[in-house]
Amino acid sequence: MNTISSVFERNGLLTAFVVVGALVLISGWLSQKLTHGRLQGSAIAIILGLALAFWGGKVTGADHGLADFAVLSGLGLMGGSMLRDFAIVSTAYGVDLREIKRAGLAGALSIVLGVVVSFVIGAAIAAAFGYTDAKSMTTIGAGAATYIVGPVTGTAIGASSEVIALSVAAGLVKSVVVMVGTPLIAPLIGLNNPKSAMAFGGLLGTTSGVAGGLAATDERLVPYGAMTATFYTGMGCLLCPSVLYVALRAIVGG
Incomplete structure (x- = not known):
């Protein structure tokens, strides 16, 4: 032994x-x-x-x-952060910007709105639980986008390890909820064609959650939802530690 x-x-x-x-x-x-x-x-x-x-x-x-x-x-x-960041870079290299045109204006808007809305909700929940400084609110808000964007943002702006862990937890909860909930709500929202799958992936963004949920709904929709969800992750990594952090810092200070 x-x-x-x-x-x-x-x-x-x-x-x-x-x-x-x-x-x-x-x-x-x-x-x-x-x-x-x-x-x-x-x-x-x-x-x-x-x-x-x-x-x-x-x-x-x-x-x-x-x-x-x-x-x-x-x-x-x-x-750890090394392989996490390597995975993010690898994903980015696999993205073809021409593919986003297939999603149209609705797909592009869904990505931006998905990141911003998730960020705002996550930051508001963070503040409600006492994390009122800009770094903590930004990191947890980014985690509400995806569990990848959270730690990337927290590391970039210097958030504490406790807050980064909370951001990962928030993203994981979202991922699991999306996986489980997608087959249940798909008939109610018309999630049955490639265009709606692209909008769905752009709004929710958690690639693993969207891919798993769409696989349980209709396997043919997975590539479309996963494509915009991948762009969502990249957009979140760009916006959260920069534009959204600066904007939130201007509002709450610190």
């Missing part, structure tokens, strides 16, 4: 990929067997991941969840 533990510790990042891969496989199996695909495997994986992180923190009495176990220390690197 000591030899095995030593191998895991020396290859922490590889171990982290294996653990996350196994969690994704289990989540996919649970999705098919228990919900017949209604609840996407990615949503189950997020819930299980949060539960395991909470358990790990409780058992070790530390602050980094499962990464506080020596054999799983690679999870701290895998979930």
Whole structure:
């Protein structure tokens, strides 16, 4: 056992990929067997991941969840800012600006409105819970856009780690709600064609949530919703730590 533990510790990042891969496989199996695909495997994986992180923190009495176990220390690197920012840059390189023309004016407006409305709601909720300084409100507001935009914004403007963690939590809740709720509301809002899927992805923006929700609704709509949702993430990373932060700072000060 000591030899095995030593191998895991020396290859922490590889171990982290294996653990996350196994969690994704289990989540996919649970999705098919228990919900017949209604609840996407990615949503189950997020819930299980949060539960395991909470358990790990409780058992070790530390602050980094499962990464506080020596054999799983690679999870701290895998979930850190370096690979997060690498993933964002990789996503940006895969975006073709010509594709946004397919969404038309409605798709373009939905992206801007989606970011701004989510930001305003998130910032207002942050203020209601006592986070009234501009950095905290901006970071949590950005997290309400997506769980990627939140930490990117918080890191850029110098928010505390506690606030950045809250922004990630806000984005994860939004992602899960969108995954679960999309199949339920799709018939009510006419979410049954590529153009509506583009507008939907632009308004909500959480790529994993939109893709998972559309997959449970109609798999043919996934590429359209995911396309505008990807642009939404990029737009959020541009607007939240710059224009929206400056505007909010002018309103609340500090």
